[in-house]
Amino acid sequence: MPYKAISDIGEFGLIERISKLVQPTLAGxxxxxxxxxxxxxxxxxxxxxxxxxxxxxLAEQVHFDLLFSPLRHLGSKCIxxxxxxxxxxxALPSYxxxxxxxxxxxxxxxxxxxxxxxxxxxxxxxxxxxxxxTSHSRSGLVxxxxxxxxxxxxxxxxxSGAQPGDLICVxxxxxxxxxxxxxxxxxxxxxxxHISDNEPYSNSIIADLEEYRNAIRHQLLPxxxxxxxxxxxxxxxxxxxxxxxxxxxxxxxxxxxxxxxTGAIILESRIPVNPQAREIADELQEDxxxxxxxxxxxxxxxxxxxxxxxxxIEDRRDIAVIGEITEKETGILLTDIYGMTINLSxxxxxxxxxx
Amino acid sequence: MPYKAISDIGEFGLIERISKLVQPTLAGxxxxxxxxxxxxxxxxxxxxxxxxxxxxxLAEQVHFDLLFSPLRHLGSKCIxxxxxxxxxxxALPSYxxxxxxxxxxxxxxxxxxxxxxxxxxxxxxxxxxxxxxTSHSRSGLVxxxxxxxxxxxxxxxxxSGAQPGDLICVxxxxxxxxxxxxxxxxxxxxxxxHISDNEPYSNSIIADLEEYRNAIRHQLLPxxxxxxxxxxxxxxxxxxxxxxxxxxxxxxxxxxxxxxxTGAIILESRIPVNPQAREIADELQEDxxxxxxxxxxxxxxxxxxxxxxxxxIEDRRDIAVIGEITEKETGILLTDIYGMTINLSxxxxxxxxxx
Numbered sequence: 001m002p003y004k005a006i007s008d009i010g011e012f013g014l015i016e017r018i019s020k021l022v023q024p025t026l027a028g029x030x031x032x033x034x035x036x037x038x039x040x041x042x043x044x045x046x047x048x049x050x051x052x053x054x055x056x057x058l059a060e061q062v063h064f065d066l067l068f069s070p071l072r073h074l075g076s077k078c079i080x081x082x083x084x085x086x087x088x089x090x091a092l093p094s095y096x097x098x099x100x101x102x103x104x105x106x107x108x109x110x111x112x113x114x115x116x117x118x119x120x121x122x123x124x125x126x127x128x129x130x131x132x133x134t135s136h137s138r139s140g141l142v143x144x145x146x147x148x149x150x151x152x153x154x155x156x157x158x159x160s161g162a163q164p165g166d167l168i169c170v171x172x173x174x175x176x177x178x179x180x181x182x183x184x185x186x187x188x189x190x191x192x193x194h195i196s197d198n199e200p201y202s203n204s205i206i207a208d209l210e211e212y213r214n215a216i217r218h219q220l221l222p223x224x225x226x227x228x229x230x231x232x233x234x235x236x237x238x239x240x241x242x243x244x245x246x247x248x249x250x251x252x253x254x255x256x257x258x259x260x261x262t263g264a265i266i267l268e269s270r271i272p273v274n275p276q277a278r279e280i281a282d283e284l285q286e287d288x289x290x291x292x293x294x295x296x297x298x299x300x301x302x303x304x305x306x307x308x309x310x311x312x313i314e315d316r317r318d319i320a321v322i323g324e325i326t327e328k329e330t331g332i333l334l335t336d337i338y339g340m341t342i343n344l345s346x347x348x349x350x351x352x353x354x355x
Numbered sequence: 356m357p358y359k360a361i362s363d364i365g366e367f368g369l370i371e372r373i374s375k376l377v378q379p380t381l382a383g384x385x386x387x388x389x390x391x392x393x394x395x396x397x398x399x400x401x402x403x404x405x406x407x408x409x410x411x412x413l414a415e416q417v418h419f420d421l422l423f424s425p426l427r428h429l430g431s432k433c434i435x436x437x438x439x440x441x442x443x444x445x446a447l448p449s450y451x452x453x454x455x456x457x458x459x460x461x462x463x464x465x466x467x468x469x470x471x472x473x474x475x476x477x478x479x480x481x482x483x484x485x486x487x488x489t490s491h492s493r494s495g496l497v498x499x500x501x502x503x504x505x506x507x508x509x510x511x512x513x514x515s516g517a518q519p520g521d522l523i524c525v526x527x528x529x530x531x532x533x534x535x536x537x538x539x540x541x542x543x544x545x546x547x548x549h550i551s552d553n554e555p556y557s558n559s560i561i562a563d564l565e566e567y568r569n570a571i572r573h574q575l576l577p578x579x580x581x582x583x584x585x586x587x588x589x590x591x592x593x594x595x596x597x598x599x600x601x602x603x604x605x606x607x608x609x610x611x612x613x614x615x616x617t618g619a620i621i622l623e624s625r626i627p628v629n630p631q632a633r634e635i636a637d638e639l640q641e642d643x644x645x646x647x648x649x650x651x652x653x654x655x656x657x658x659x660x661x662x663x664x665x666x667x668i669e670d671r672r673d674i675a676v677i678g679e680i681t682e683k684e685t686g687i688l689l690t691d692i693y694g695m696t697i698n699l700s701x702x703x704x705x706x707x708x709x710x
Contacts, residue, residue, distance in 0.1 A: 005462060006461060011490075014466060015489060017466075017467060017470075018487070021467060021474050022477070022483075025474055025482060025483045025484045027478075035484075035485045036485070036486050036487070041485035043450060043485070045400060055452040055499070056454070057456055057488050060493075062490060062491050063490070095398060095408065097396065097409070099410045099501075101414045101417070101497060104361075107358050108363070108364060108372065109357075111369060111373070112372060115377065119376050119379060122377070128383075128384040129377040129390075130391070130396035130398070133410050133412050134373070135412060135417060136414075136417050138414065138415075138416040138495065139495060140493065142412065144410070144497075146410055146452050146454075146499075
């Protein structure tokens with residue numbers, strides 16, 4: 001077979017090919033409502049209840065760096081990123097399974113730290129860690145979590161339900177996780193330079209990272225917005241479409257528009273930029289809007305609401321209305337603070353196979 | 356914290372510690388019937404239906420060697436080892452999620468081969484591949500599959516139900532997968548030696564592996580015994596305990612006895628040794644009984660049956676009765692072909708953290 005590099009087709013091109021290959025396996029499963037192509041797979045458990053399922057693999061040196069990720073934080077993050085996918089379906093998490101590939105350099109105490117973080121996060125989300133698989137790794141640590149959740153059939157929210165005229169909303173603030181990573185990477189390079197130059201890397205040199213605490217927390221210890229899902233359930237709000245912000249709202253909004261067959265317009269002035277991310281971007285002379293649109297890992301929820309539901313979120317200060325769903329022909333547009341219109345269709349989000 | 360190597364406590368010691376750490380997460384989950392400690396986690400979906408869930412991670416150079424594992428076979432195996440865990444609960448598989456960490460050396464065609472194997476196997480088992488996660492790996496290929504299955508509440512079979520007097524049964528033949536691996540490893544070393552000695556490794560030197568076909572097939576392309584589960588359901592047979600043979604029947608029988616609070620005695624003469632494994636063991640001057648007891652990866656089913664159910668399996672030539680469950684005090688014993696009794700409690704199965 002002729003060689004075609006994965007980078008030629010990118011992560012989403014690869015997912016498309018995989019979808020085609022697994023299509024024949026879906027034939028005998030009428031209960032399967034949604035396979036590949038949303039934050040979770042969805043299948044009907046009963047007339048009234050849907051089960052959703054997701055999985056996320058985190059590999060050392062790709063998704064995390066143990067030089068600056070405490071194992072307890074990492075454990076928590078492995079759970080939170082999966083809970084975030086469950087929340088994106090307007091569902092609540094039920095059970096998790098954890099697969100570990102552990103390097104031989106790891107001690108029992110290190111695994112206990114990792115599991116303590118997972119267990120604490122799971123308890124906070126009301127999720128049970130029901131099982132797993134533990135084996136040896138010849139290279140770095142790999143943690144794969146798979147998770148199921150449940151939601152009533154009338155509340156299930158997919159990427160595909162957005163309609164022209166719907167409001168585009170996002171929770172929390174954006175860009176914090178990307179800013180935190182920049183600070184941590186800078187500190188890592190300073191340390192490695194000192195070591196390679198044989199210079200002491202003592203407390204007097206180590207930057208005081210306390211002032212970056214909020215951004216670093218967003219990077220190392222993100223929280224899934226299960227509070228938003230509970231709020232939706234209490235208020236009987238069912239978004240028309242939803243996705244979690246893992247690749248940056250530029251890319252994630254494109255997924256909603258592609259699944260819903262719509263366009264969108266968002267206003268730069270409405271994007272809830274993380275204040276500390278703004279300070280860090282100024283310090284590093286980088287663009288905080290790029291971090292907010294394409295930085296990823298914020299694990300906030302991006303959702304659309306019919307305009308008549310706008311009043312139901314009015315009292316939430318942590319939900320921003322940033323734009324509106326439009327007809328497909330309009331494309332996906334950003335109006336910047338000077339009133340200029342930028343086409344977001346070309347802005348790349350995080351892609352694992354294009355670097 | 357003081358350093359304790361994982362090899363000091365072994366895989367099962369580690370699982371015990373992990374079980375304690377996740378215990379608090381199980382508190383609010385009355386529907387969870389079984390967490391860590393069986394082939395699958397089990398939770399009640401409704402009064403009549405149980406859902407089971409499992410996960411298995413396969414990492415390059417630990418679980419497979421791409422030098423002699425065709426990617427299509429590997430894909431199939433990743434599915435089969437999980438289906439085998441589902442079968443061990445007397446359940447049938449429903450949905451799978453697949454997480455991949457892919458090295459940058461991989462082409463699109465290689466991933467398609469892997470998924471073709473997964474998809475074909477899934478179709479044969481009546482299983483849908485419903486979703487997954489694809490990302491980059493800095494080292495080797497890692498494939499994590501998680502899977503759910505279903506079974507009616509009265510059929511669910513765990514490791515813990517064996518009673519003294521129950522027959523111990525095993526499906527198929529044992530030792531084939533271990534024998535196949537030995538042959539493949541031998542051929543690999545011959546090839547690497549030729550390469551390092553700068554000698555040609557041509558067709559005239561390559562061993563004809565056709566005669567080892569059956570054993571190699573057991574290693575590279577194992578099949579989960581879903582046919583046995585379907586047979587149980589048709590005949591209304593519910594084993595008192597069951598486990599899949601992934602670590603070798605010595606170790607797997609210990610798990611049944613530990614969970615059930617029993618002992619066991621098995622007869623060497625009754626162990627259904629794979630005939631080709633016997634030939635290969637003779638050729639390599641190794642002990643085929645050790646491969647059968649501790650070789651692992653056979654993915655057959657080891658189960659116990661009340662003696663009054665013996666007649667229900669009489670006509671199955673691929674189920675062997677190899678012994679009997681005893682009181683706990685008796686220990687776990689093997690009577691060899693000379694009538695000598697050997698204590699199996701000390702025989703090690705495959706342990707990922709003791710080498």
